[in-house]
Amino acid sequence: MQSRTISMQINGKSYQEEVDVRKSLMELLRELGLTSVKQGCGVGECGACTVLVDDIAVDSCLYLAVWADNKAIRTAEGECRGEQLSPVQQAYVEEGAVQCGFCTPGLIMASTAFLEKNQGKKPGREEIRRGHAGNLCRCTGYQTIISAVEKAAEK
Amino acid sequence: MFPIEKYYFAATIEDAIAALEADEKARVIAGGTDVLVRLHGGNPDYGCLVDINGLDELRQISMDGEGNIFIGTLATCSEIIEHPLVQEHLPMVVQSLETIGGPQVRNTATMGGNICNGAVSADSACAALVYEMDLLIRNSKRERIQSINGFHTGPGRTVLGRGDLFTAFCIRPQKYRNMGASYYKYAMRGAMDIATIGCGAGVRMADGAVTELKLAFTVAAPTPIRCPHAEEAVLGKPVNAETLQQVADALLEDVRPRDSWRAGKEFRLHIIKTLAQKVIGQAAENLGGTL
Ligand code: FES
Numbered sequence: 001m002q003s004r005t006i007s008m009q010i011n012g013k014s015y016q017e018e019v020d021v022r023k024s025l026m027e028l029l030r031e032l033g034l035t036s037v038k039q040g041c042g043v044g045e046c047g048a049c050t051v052l053v054d055d056i057a058v059d060s061c062l063y064l065a066v067w068a069d070n071k072a073i074r075t076a077e078g079e080c081r082g083e084q085l086s087p088v089q090q091a092y093v094e095e096g097a098v099q100c101g102f103c104t105p106g107l108i109m110a111s112t113a114f115l116e117k118n119q120g121k122k123p124g125r126e127e128i129r130r131g132h133a134g135n136l137c138r139c140t141g142y143q144t145i146i147s148a149v150e151k152a153a154e155k
Numbered sequence: 156m157f158p159i160e161k162y163y164f165a166a167t168i169e170d171a172i173a174a175l176e177a178d179e180k181a182r183v184i185a186g187g188t189d190v191l192v193r194l195h196g197g198n199p200d201y202g203c204l205v206d207i208n209g210l211d212e213l214r215q216i217s218m219d220g221e222g223n224i225f226i227g228t229l230a231t232c233s234e235i236i237e238h239p240l241v242q243e244h245l246p247m248v249v250q251s252l253e254t255i256g257g258p259q260v261r262n263t264a265t266m267g268g269n270i271c272n273g274a275v276s277a278d279s280a281c282a283a284l285v286y287e288m289d290l291l292i293r294n295s296k297r298e299r300i301q302s303i304n305g306f307h308t309g310p311g312r313t314v315l316g317r318g319d320l321f322t323a324f325c326i327r328p329q330k331y332r333n334m335g336a337s338y339y340k341y342a343m344r345g346a347m348d349i350a351t352i353g354c355g356a357g358v359r360m361a362d363g364a365v366t367e368l369k370l371a372f373t374v375a376a377p378t379p380i381r382c383p384h385a386e387e388a389v390l391g392k393p394v395n396a397e398t399l400q401q402v403a404d405a406l407l408e409d410v411r412p413r414d415s416w417r418a419g420k421e422f423r424l425h426i427i428k429t430l431a432q433k434v435i436g437q438a439a440e441n442l443g444g445t446l
């Protein structure tokens with residue numbers, strides 16, 4: 001089968017990979033050991049596979065791996081600095097916004113992109129909801145997640 | 156892995172057209188939010204792909220000296236929503252694209268793809284119809300201009316033929332200036348949902364009377380449609396409850412809703428009439444008129 005050689009940055013590290021054109025970015029990232037990227041639905045409904053491509057949130061299950069050529073990818077693994085959690089991750093912990101945790105890495109990335117886009121603003125709860133409409137969580141009921149984003153926005 | 160059998164990454168527009176012409180089964184992949192979902196479901200119609208994501212010239216959004224606005228087919232919903240030209244001149248495009256999926260989907264899905272896949276529920280279709288967008292289409296022989304009116308020929312079907320590449324939307328100044336516009340998507344959920352009915356209206360008025368109405372629906376017929384009878388019914392009249400009732404009555408000549416698991420025909424008709432009144436009223440209000 002066809003493949004293409006692509007160069008990309010993942011969490012600040014350079015990669016060059018020969019990639020099967022049939023592969024999704026989600027599959028590629030998981031093979032490279034970035035297992036924070038989860039497969040839920042596989043069709044763009046749940047957001048468990050959310051990563052940032054050039055700082056824009058995408059569902060990596062609906063994104064061909066070859067499209068990552070010359071792009072910078074961010075996953076939840078890259079958000080902490082050593083032991084130091086990112087402000088978004090820290091807010092999720094403090095608000096108890098994590099239960100089983102399956103949705104969490106995707107939500108962390110969705111929140112990160114949302115807050116970077118709304119930098120310096122104080123988004124309301126309704127706006128936060130709309131900004132996270134692409135992520136499902138079966139456990140928390142969302143209230144704590146929204147509180148975590150509110151909290152992170154204040155940091 | 157997606158069951159892709161043949162994959163071609165186009166380096167230029169000419170290259171993409173040649174690949175589309177060479178293989179009858181070849182289909183364009185743009186943002187991928189429809190094509191990859193279908194491939195994931197094992198749909199064999201999408202096994203042979205021409206990938207146009209390398210064609211950055213198709214991502215442009217611009218305005219020429221005459222006020223024509225161009226939106227490249229590869230511009231994502233988010234790029235279009237956030238673009239100052241679109242925000243200033245095409246508010247209904249912003250309004251309708253905001254109803255698509257969720258943020259991640261809007262960050263990759265393109266308006267070009269939304270129109271090309273021919274879905275009767277395409278959220279951008281009402282905006283395309285109300286602004287009477289022109290579609291610039293190229294093949295190996297020529298570039299042609301195809302109106303959105305008549306572009307959709309049936310569920311999932313369009314006039315695009317073998318070797319055709321849709322490159323940009325063109326919106327003429329006479330189609331967007333001095334017009335109040337509004338869109339409403341009726342769906343079961345507030346996000347991540349397919350429209351049960353979508354309705355868009357563009358209104359122009361003079362001396363308190365409607366001089367032009369453009370009324371469009373999705374999921375009200377086998378393709379997205381305009382409503383000539385309803386549009387005719389309001390001409391020369393003020394936008395008030397009586398006129399809106401006449402629109403609702405005239406609409407019956409224009410729409411052909413169907414039964415589906417999402418909603419029954421009778422219910423759809425009710426929604427169609429209700430939305431038409433609401434959306435026309437809102438469009439008139441956006442123009443600065445009063446109800
Ligand atoms: S796994 Fe990608 S959106 Fe659900």
Ligand code: FES
Pocket residue numbers: 097098099100101102103104136137138139140
């Ligand atoms: S914490 Fe379990 S799905 Fe969100």
